Amino acid sequence: MADLVKLTIDGIPVEAAPGSLLIEVARRIGKEIPAFCYYDGFSQVAACRMCLVEIEGIPKLMTACTQPVGEGMVVRTETPKLAEARKGTLEFLLTNHPLDCPVCDKGGECELQDMVFRYGASESRYVEIKHHHDEQQWSPVVYFDPARCILCYRCVRVCSEGMGVNALGVVQRGAYAEIAPNHTDHLECDECGACIDICPVGALTSDTYRYQTRPWEMNHVGTICTHCSNGCKTTLGVRNDQIIRGNNRDRSGINGEFLCVKGRYAFDFNESEERLTTPMIRKGGKLEPASWSDAVRFVAGKLKQLKEAGRQIGVVGSGRVTNEESYYLQKFARQVLGTNSIDHERSGDVVTLLDALAGRANALATVDDLYRAKAVLVIGSDLAHQHPLLHWQIRANWRHHAAHTYSVTAGPVREDQHTVAAIRAAEGAEMNALEQLRDKLSAESELAIVFGDSVKGEAVRQLVSFGDSLGIPVKYVCLVDYVNSRGAMDMGIIPELLPGYQSAAAAGLPVGLTLPQMLANEHLGALWVVNADPLRNTRLAAKEAFVIVQDLFLTATAQQADVLLPSASLYEKLGTVTNVCGEVQRLTKAAQTMGAKADLEIIGLIAKELGMASQMGPWITDKVFAEMQQVVAGYNVPLPVIATGGAAQTLPPAVKIGVETDPALIRSARDTQFTSGTLGSYSKKLDSLLESPGSLYQGENVLALATQ
Template structure:
């Protein structure tokens, strides 16, 4: 690597060529004040705060945009520099109001800090300051233009980091303002990162506004408990209340390289809700009444023992949530195996529970790290709207594309919200995705790259056939294949709609074939990753939270309950009444149980049916570990003690075991991880003491090439497209909700409070439907109406319905047996 050596304030340092003077100084521990600089974005030199004096340069130079060169001699604290910086601050303060005592930013404001360190004590300007009316840009962002110093960090964060471009600068010169254009399709995703980027109090968070002074908040490092991206965050709490969540900062920095989405920033307040369960509840005379933990444990142990003795362990089932910590899940498994002696253990990987599929096992075996996305030359995203399901994985894709490293190939019937960052957008008709992957891309690869001759001979379809089936013209496949073949590093990501696809098996085989084919190429490394849905889905998968030998998956348990074979069910943090098909049938099945025990934060729809309800703690009160989608195990630290009698899930599980006569001798989550490390392959490394701030990757054997196999896809035909007013329904988690927990978050409900059905613009035009209009979805099983949302880039013939709204019984419309979800759409 080329390096240059320069001297800053008399200290010499050698840095890689291309390093800016600012970053070189930082390495030496020399602080240069900044406003507009943002490490992840191109410098724009707007604020003139980082001026330094460089020998042989006639004028002061901005250190953020000046590249260090050999022999450069830099001074950061000369009289000239200090005078210039003092001048800059004096200029900024001409218009900046001195309302720090009532400003939310006070105490963490860069202007305040820099003025204190570098600024003048008094201003020579005594004219009136400019005045704007403060206004809310939307439900979470408040803009006070009076305080803005026009560093444009917010605008650049929005456009270049998140790829949204919702914020912009309008007008010019001293009239310049930050604003949002309203009424367009480019809508704010409410990620709140512009608020994080603002160095002053111009952009403030409405939910946090005037709640606290920042210095009285206790800061606790944590990990987001929504999706599987494993975003690091900092909880800012006062007593037992979370007041704000921020991107996790490196100490001493103003700006973080960690980022959060709307759920991360604003989805926390369910933790503070008064509706949280605070004591165990036992059903007595048909009513759930508060009882002590002793009574609860005693009752549970008695019931479980009785059922186990009479009907055997097989008549008991455990349904655990992928939201639980790794420790909790491990103990749930241990409870099932060692004490209840039942193979009936499951989690809701799909609304029917887990499933067996060899291709899936192989594809999910060695997840690509999210970091791998940023260095890959080709990134393929298959079968998920990544902007909704994995917002931070999306951010990494955009980052790679922004830096011109990776080319993005998407394969999905709908838009993925990646906008101009996609190089090859393949949009197969809904129902033909397996064909597009397994026959289209693969065939195109055999025509553009030197693939294994044996594999080539097995692919005897033509691209024309695939084009007809998928609606994608052959050249698009060929171009995408060229990009794939030419890349040194490739990452293939596939998401939830692959797992919920009517032709899941073929879809997974098709993906495996694509990987196998890429692996047969001489050049390049291919990594494939399943993008799971929930914070610890990966942990649940790796721990094997699935039925044991001859055990029942969730759906099987429900059927067994109906038949009277399953007598007891222990539901931990899961809400099948909302997340499973046919809630009415599930309710009937649960009603037949002798003993239903539910452990949760709230009295959920499922908990309301229970005989015994146990109050668990939220992620903020828990000492726990989550395994992110890419296998990164990260530790949560409790921000405060549990509310009243709520207890951590692991603690309840251990208590239950003890009540049943087995003392695991566990006193802390660390003990559990030590035990897990012994019993679960891959977890050997995950010792709590070693996890530290950044977490550790689980120990997956990562071979150069994945042990995938070529899969013959027999007798496959794509789904026949529906016509007229019949549509395929896709049920998904939208960006603002995830499962049913987020429905307790006030702010998220404000952002996305009511259910809707989304249709493509083309179909809306064809059926003469307009935005917001009420439409009825109807099947043989039932019907209900929803307001319509029209989206430009949605696949024809599909309707997207969010799964998160309990008032919309979308799961009621379909039977468990139907894999393809068809409805009739009626206006009105």
């Protein structure tokens, strides 16, 4: 490593790596040099001229955002001359700014307001007519008010550099220069809203948030996005139990400030008028409202009766509930109901991967690893549409570290913009195609492999052997669908395995039914579905089976329920979830819906009604988590890490799992950013965006390759 450069900033001696930018080095020692256009992680533009500093020996004021540190450099960041310059620049900036702060969404958290407060003049000398251009709506979520825009180009950069979408540009010139969308008067893009979030002023606003509230009227609750398996942290702006905004401006969490369209806008399912708020019991073929106590009593009575009658009870869990709930559910099923017929919709072959990797340390990639690995191989997924955070990380890795990317996919993907090699291979044929990359991959110093559901069963073992044969450190990510799909596996929501990938058979449990078997079993006595919709395209073979459903909505499955119990959403719960990379994160309760209960509480109440409360233990998330830490292999993660908003990766089992699972049971729902078979379909906002691009393997931006 090169020697550190020594310099002085405002009299404070500092050491910094050669090439570091003054603005960053100053920030490190607590000197916030003002800037609008500078944004770490994106290209330099040096346009706002706010970060000017004085450097001894240089007569001109220099921009700290472009100035690398120099040996012996003496820098001053706050002087009367600089204050004067910043005041002058702000005065220029405000000349054509509408100063409509009282009605501006950004008011109260606006960087322009803050900057003027700190450096600006208290009076205006501008008496001319302001240049004005009316506000435009660019998409169902994106509005642009050119008058408020200060042309910092952050939006343009986050869209092209960050997302690879290139939907924003600058048109006209001089005082009339303006940000413009890619289709003259509207946007065709991922609708991720990154441009809105990154806007320092109120020029870009979102349909969901505009004119809704003042920022100080909200509680800002950091929790985990409920949609896909990437597990982004989202900060929900909540007022009166209503979620008004989703963003992650504090850049905490594994995703930094990244969120996709679902994370940013598809929280509105939570307030859907279709939410179930009262338990229902089927009477005379019709679901009738009931009290919680009646409903719980009814369920408990039925379950007891069926168990005593020796009837088969099937339990369907899901990737949408917390680890605690999954753990508690399987414990209840196996210990109280005495059934091992418990399953969920499996979306990735985690079991085979963990089995193949058993006993290895550092073989599972984290979200951060995808940003740091020297090379990344994507197999069988259009990440930009299916796993947007992973795509973002890999792209950032390419931008910042010149990481090599390889893709083996059925069609063009956005990674093609920067891949070293992109190979098209039909689903299931990926492993053969991979051989073409052997030489190139062997030459890498390390590799992270991300693979989708078309690689399952034997193919996963082949993939790991292939990785081993490269002779370099390889880490893997097995893609799964939902926020806690990985956690459901870890918690043993399959009949073959107990929590922590312990063989159920070895523990003496009877062979349980898998989900398709339950649905096809004509003798099933009861089906208990927790936040899943297995009957959306299938009929239950056991026509007489007693169906208990816990859900937020009246899904196809819920419509067939004998008892329907309204459950709380992930935004209304405590607990933990485990993302696609096996990283455990903790939820914070942001809101609540009157009448709905967390699934953990519902299961607990049923247990209590059955007199099994003490055996099950308290339905308090922290207590259940403590038990998980003891019982579930890999989950002995440090509580302080996750309690403070961090992510802790679970460890794979130390020994071979030794249980074969049927690869045919694994099928991803192939949801994209704009489709969702689950919660997303209850988001009006997401619905309004369905026309936007989003189908897989379209590689709609491959063209950008030519322009880089």
